[in-house]
Each structure stands twice: as C-alpha cells, then as structure tokens.
Amino acid sequence: MGAFNPALAVELLVRFIREEVTKVGFQRGVLGLSGGLDSAVVAHLTARALGPENTYGVLMPYRTSDPASISDAQLVADQLGIRTILVEITPMVDAYFERFPDADRVRRGNVMARMRMLVLYDLSAALRALVIGTSNKTELLVGYGTIYGDMAAAMWPLGDLYKTEVRQLAEYLGVPERIRQKPPTADLWVGQSDEEELGITYEVLDAILVELVDRRLTVEALVRNGYEEALVRRVAEMVRRSHFKRRTPLCPKISSRSIGHDFRYKRDWGS
C-alpha cells in the first residue's frame, strides 16, 4: 500500500460534492470561510465541484477574532473567484450574553459556533444553497466541534480525512502557504489553539486514531507498539464520549416501526 494519494482523494471528493448536491435538486453550496485550513480546502473542493459562481464563502467574524482570519479567508475567496458574504456575529452574540454576562468562554464559544450555523442555514434558504461542512475526521472522532454548531451541515466532504491528510490536500490544491503554515485554531477566543486544547499534536493524534479506528487495533496493541498508555486511553475515551455528537438524537422504541430503529432508508432515497 502506497502513501495517501491527494489527487485521487480530490477526484472522489469533488464528485461526491457535485453528485450529492445536484441530485437533491441544488446547484449551489454555502460554507463558513474562517481563514483556516479546513474551510480553505472545502472552498477549493466546492468551487471545483459546483463552479466558483455557485460557491458562497461566508465570513463571520466576532470582535475577538484574529483580524488575519478575515484577510486569509478573503485571500482564498480571491484565489478561487468564489462569492463572499460578510456577516459580523458580534451584535447577535453580545445581545444574547447580555442575559448571561457571567457565561464562561466555552459557552461563548459554543454560542458563536451556533450563531454561525444560524447564519449559514438562513443563507442556505436565501441562496438555495446546501451547507457544506468543514469538519474533518480527526475532530469528528474526538468530538472537537460544537454539535449543531460548526458540525451542522448537509455533508462533511472532509469527514473521512484526518487533519494530516487535509494538510496534504491543501498543498496539492494550492491553498496559500500562509494558511497552511498557521497553527490550527477554532479562533473562538484570543490565542486559542487546537493542539494545546487537545493536549496532543495532530500528527500523534492522527497516528493513534488510524491504529484504533481504521486498523481496529486494541489499546494494548498500541502500547506494545510503543505508544504511551495514558495517551492512547485518553484518545480512545474522547472517541467514546463524543459519540453522541455523531449520531442523530435518541428516539424511544414504542411502536411497531420507529425512527432510528427499524425505519431504515438512505438519505438518497429516490435520488
């Protein structure tokens, strides 16, 4: 087995976006463009799949967002010739927290993520465009995302690619060096860093996830292969504890045929 082949992955993902968007009757995609790596890659893929004229990048800064986020997002949009829409979320978020002035930064971060979701889904209706999510496999597996916030989308084109693979896609697609080099951050508060918050680098995290998830090795096997036991257990626990975020809400089973139990159809039913 060779190395990850970004050209082949791009070929599949572009077709995935094009087919899954158009066959349900849409031509356009809308995504949050943060200035970071993941949304830059999704913007590239969506522009290739649907055309730049059908791709809308929405810039949604909060007053504490890094000013470079806006300029980097604009850089990607200019590179691709996609349309951009600027929606400041500061007044909406601040209006909400007048009611809860003591809310901590996690609550504030979640509300920002969900405010952006609200904007994207409103524009989705206004533009007749599907929301293209930017979550990757690493953050989905460890639950590093806000449910019904940045995780809310019609599809996750990067949902089967680890962060380190997304970096390879970015290089292959020609995402500007400046965006590829900056440290990953959710940019929900000043100085936030994915790797500091997770307590692990993406290289190590992805390597562990590949062993646990893709290769189905046990924690014990990883320890035998030289990984630190506490670290592996912590990652495995993150995956387990965040599983609820990857599932639809629980529904009781009390009738003869129940949603989430034995009423089974694919989303692409009839298309």
Add this chain to the structure above:
Amino acid sequence: MRFTIALAQIRPVLGDVLRNLAQHLEVIARAAKQGADLVVFPELSLTGYYLEDLVPDVALELARSEVVAALREASATHHVDLAFGGVEVSEDFRFFNSAIYVSQGEIIHVHRKLYLPTYGMFDEGRYLAPGDILRAFDTRLGRMGMLICEDMWHPSSVYLLAQDGAQILLCLSAGPGRGVRGETKLGSVEAWETITRAAAQAYMLYVVYVNRVGFEDGAVFSGGSVIVDPFGRPVVSAPMLDEAVLVGEVDLQEIRRARTFYPLLRDERLDLVLRELRRIYAQRYHLSPYDGGF
C-alpha cells in the same frame, strides 16, 4: 463465434424502478446501434444498491412484472440479449438480489445472489435471502454463467461455473470504491482487476465484469467495468467513476486457443475435489459414514 458485448456502466437512481427502466431502455437502444448482441448491466441496476427498507417496494414478480416485460420486449425489438439486476420476490415472499438474463423476449436464466455481504459497509443479509443454486446456462451466444459481486469473491463460484461449462462469465456488480493509496486507482478497483483477470486466466474463459458508478449516501461505486479474454487480457475497459456504455468483441475461438495452450480444465480432477470435499464436509459437521447423504 464472434459477437459484441456492451458494458452498461450506469448510475441507477436509488429506489426509482421506473426511472431506472427508462435509463435501461435508452442504453439498450444506444448499444444496439453500436452493434451489441448482449448488454450487461450492473447489480441491482433497476433499483440502486442501498435499498434497506425499500426492498419490498421495489421487488418484482418476474413472471408478472411489467418492468421485466418492457425489457423482454426491448430484447426482441432490438435483437439483443440482456443481463440486468433487480430484486426478485418469490412465491413464498422471499426477496432475492437477482441477475436476470433475457433473450429474444424470454427470460432464459435467473441467478439469485449466493453470498450476501453483511459486514462492514454491507447489510444485505438483513433484507435479502441468499440463493442456493449455481448453474451455467446455454444462450444463442454460447454457454454462460452469472455471478453477482460478492459471489465472485468466493473462488468456488467461478470454479463451479467453469466446471459446468461456462464460456462467458458475467459478473454484475455494485462494488464500492475504497482506498486512496494507489498510484492512480482506488484500492477496490485494483482488487477487482486482480480477481477478474485471475478468473479468466485460471479457467480460460471470458469474464465480463460490469460495475455501477455514482454515490449513495456518500458511498461511491467505482466502475472499472471490463471484458477480460481467456488469456487474462482486457479487451475493453471502462473508466473509473464515470458513466459509460462501451462495446467489446468476444471470439469464442479464443477460448479454444487458450485451452490448447493451457489444458488446465482438461486436467481438472473432479473426483479428487469431490473426495476431499466429502472428507472435509464430514469432518466439519462430525458426520460418520453411517449418517448418509454425503
């Protein structure tokens, strides 16, 4: 005997039999214009693959189905044989993943998928019943055998059809694409190349592999349909991932040539195989010679 086979590498719509029928009829007309004597469609070409609870809704009673009648009529009108896939419901209301061979307006043969993958990304065994008969059959174009996708991953299926005299093996497939670590091709496509060529070469017969394309809920079907000659050489290959209708020529004399060079089928030891299989079977199920029936 030489004739032309069309590979109908299509993208069925999930659960919409009438739209898929219209697509079949359009492809048949086009292939007939290209001189096809036989058009081979993918697995579940009339229904799409991830049917789940749609299975009973799309199931056909082959003898009464108007959809099948339309295809029978098309085979007569265009003077072209057809192999296509659908869900078949039996008299006792079991549902099968079936491949149907039609010639000059009549159903000549039905193959019910033997091995229903129910693991990983597959869940066929939950909704469908497995077939339990495997036979080669005679057509106006030669003796054929049909397999459906997973069937071909069991070498015994190919072995049995070859022993039963199949000259042309049709494999109708809905093979998902996976693995982005190859030089140019998906891992799953390379795997199918290996087994189709190996089957053709080991049994000196033609392999006609037709895989669908398109996405269903994020899973991609990777195409790569191909006709492989009895020396293991591709006669015509469809692209990965794109819809295509391609024709290739088959010459049954090539089978004679291949079997002259490599008389492996002549040298096959059915008696040996049966003897050893009986022993293995008896041991596996703890049968004594007095249990009878083996």
